[in-house]
Amino acid sequence: MSFHPVIVIETVEEERVEVLLNKAVNDLQMAMFDWSIAQGLVRSQGNIHARWTNEYAPPGTIRPSALENTTEPLDMLKHIQDMSFKAIYLLKDFAKHLDDAAVARQFREIAHQFSLNRSAIVITGDAITLPRDIAHDVVYFPLKLPDQDELYQVISEVTRSLQGRIKVQLQKQDVPPLVRALQGMTLKQAKKVIAYAALEDGALSTQDIGRILQRKAQVIHEEGLLDYISVENNTALLGGFSGLKQWLARAKVGFSPQAQAFNLQPPKGILIVGIQGCGKSLAAKTIAREWKMPLLKLDAGRLYNKYVGESERNFRRAVSLAESMAPAVLWIDEIEKSMGVSDTDADGGLSRRLFGYFLTWLQEKSQEVFVVATANDLSRIPPELLRKGRFDEIFFVDLPDPQERAIILKIHLQARNQSLEHFDLTELVQATDGFSGAEIEQAVITALYRAIYEQQPLDTPMLVTEIKATTPLSISRREDLHQLRAIAQGRFVNVK
Ligand SMILES: Nc1ncnc2c1ncn2[C@@H]1O[C@H](COP(=O)(O)OP(=O)(O)OP(=O)(O)O)[C@@H](O)[C@H]1O
Ligand SMILES: [Mg+2]
Structure with missing residues (x-):
């Protein structure tokens, strides 16, 4: 194994790095020093529990004092260059000081010297970007979330x-x-x-x-990257989708100890495509609920939020969080928006790079993180993603059929405390031909508002009036729907 004099650990968890390094120096019989611009260079005590107890320790507890004249980056570097014994130097939030030419030069000299005498510098910080001439001499060490x-x-x-x-x-x-x-x-x-x-x-x-x-x-x-829904708070109720539900029941055994004993890989993930409002998002939640796993929703738009950070780094962080909670479901909603093909490529190929990273991760991931990706617009999905073997299965969601509409109507009427015997379900099912689940729900809600306003109990005629007043997407966007069906036909598995 080659020796690296400079190690970069991107993390906000400095204490953990200290604990890890303290263990390492104990094993290697080396000295360790800490530096921050506030404190200067401090010889570390090697007591890995000191940090924890200090926080609750009474005021006035003695802390080790810093070496003289070592708060300024350049002074500190000169100081450690003169030290004659092997040591590890933990420099906190140091990356930004490397933008200074003198500091950078000094740093490179030390890196060279350390590669010979086997001392090492560890740089920590959140979102670290190093000057290019330094970046290729360092090794990045990913610090996973606590196990x-x-x-x-x-x-x-x-x-x-x-x-x-x-x-x-x-x-x-x-x-x-x-x-x-x-x-x-x-x-x-x-x-x-x-x-x-x-x-x-x-x-x-x-x-x-x-x-x-x-x-x-x-x-x-x-x-800022993920939303988390615990098993306890997941109340998704999905009508229909019996094909998908069956698949899930079978796939679940992939997480069992027996499967593990037979060296079987747990399922990787699925892609659900289909028109708006037909329950794709609801399906993602349902999977986590049925499998009793925490659900983490990745918001595509937030990956690109420059205030949150660089997008690939953001994705890595999101994935690492999901892995730390494994077994978990990672839901990537509207995947075409974060990793799709854009018409303009105005993002400089960023979404493509992100997509490449995602594919590699999906292929190689060892943690039990099940990906549920959802998409509306197939034309923007890179064809590689649709190839066999990427996802375990690609599902297509069409408009609900009469039987499913009956279940969806029941779910949404009951969710709003309406007793079903007051309604003529057959008539409602007929009236909602061509409606998506979301449109059915919306009709129920609007009709209920009206019922309250008119101070009458909601009944079938009122609901039918509301339904008739709605133009469903399947009519206003008939072409899109036909196209999607044509592509999905024979290639994807129907969720029914
Ligand atoms: N099969 C269904 N069973 C019960 N409710 C449904 C069903 N399909 C849709 N709905 C209702 O419609 C709402 C919207 O559905 P959902 O967000 O899952 O659709 P979607 O396919 O993800 O749509 P979009 O493409 O707009 O994201 C749901 O919150 C739910 O109330
Ligand atoms: Mg959705």
């Missing part, structure tokens, strides 16, 4: 540090669900959430799991 062991550690460390202030009311079997509830958060977030949940009522118990899940949904949403 179960690390989260377990956090629980025991937080409870230890809060000893006397909280009661721990956890049985042995309560711990795994608690750990699972924390998956997908950084250690810092996890620690805060547990401490908060415990301090709020003076106890850490299974009751806190719901609160932790809620907090996690918030945390993930605030990150």
Whole structure:
């Protein structure tokens, strides 16, 4: 294995990097130093628990002091160049200082020197971009989100540090669900959430799991890339789609221990294409619900939000979060919008690159992350994606048939506390010919508004009036629908 004097770790979790490095230097019998522009260069104490206990330690706890004259990047670099023993230097948020020519020059000299004497520099920070002449001398190390062991550690460390202030009311079997509830958060977030949940009522118990899940949904949403729907909050009710449901029931065994014992790969994912409002999104939610897995929704538009960061990096982060919560369902809604073929290529091939990255990941992923991609516009989907073997299956959603319309009508009437015996379902099914599920739901809602306004109970004639007043997409966009059907015919599996 080759030796790399400069390692870049993109993360906001500096503490975790410190813990990892401290372990490494202990094993390698090396010294370790920390640097930040606020603190200067500090010899690390090698106590990997110091960080955690410090946060709850009484004020005035002694912290190690910095070496003199080492806050300025150039001074610090000169300082470490003169050190004669092997060490690891953790430089926090250092990348931006490399834009300075003198700093960059000094840095490269040290990198060369370190490649001979086997010291190393580790640079951490969120979203790191290095000057090009430095970038190709470094190795990037992806820091995954905390695994179960690390989260377990956090629980025991937080409870230890809060000893006397909280009661721990956890049985042995309560711990795994608690750990699972924390998956997908950084250690810092996890620690805060547990401490908060415990301090709020003076106890850490299974009751806190719901609160932790809620907090996690918030945390993930605030990150800006994914939305998280826990199994507990997933209430999707999908009518019809019996073909898809059957497929899912069979595919589920792919996640079982037996499948694992036979070296079978778990299913990778599916693509669902079809016209608007026919339940594609609802299907994605239903899959997570049926499989009792957390659902993570990737918002295509947000990948390109420059305020959130560069799109490939964003995608990597999203995927890594999903992997940390595996087994999980990753739902990429309207995939053609983030990775599709654009008419203009105005994005400089960005969506193509992202798409390439996605394909590789899909092919090679080892974690149990099941992808559900949905799409409206087949013409914008790169043909490679439709090739056999990319997805386990490609499903086509057509307009609901009479039987499905009956189920959809029932779902939406019941969801709004209407008793079904007041309605002539046969007539309603007939009237909604050519309607999508979304259009059926909308008709029910509008008719109910009207019923309230007219102070009458909703009945069949009122609903029919509303239905007749609607022009469904299947008429206004008949051509698109025909085209989609023609392409899907014989190539994709019908969800029915
Ligand atoms: N099969 C169905 N069963 C029950 N409800 C349905 C069904 N199809 C559609 N609906 C209703 O229509 C709404 C819109 O459906 P959904 O968002 O899943 O459609 P979509 O195919 O993803 O549409 P779009 O292409 O606009 O994203 C749903 O929230 C649901 O209330
Ligand atoms: Mg949708």
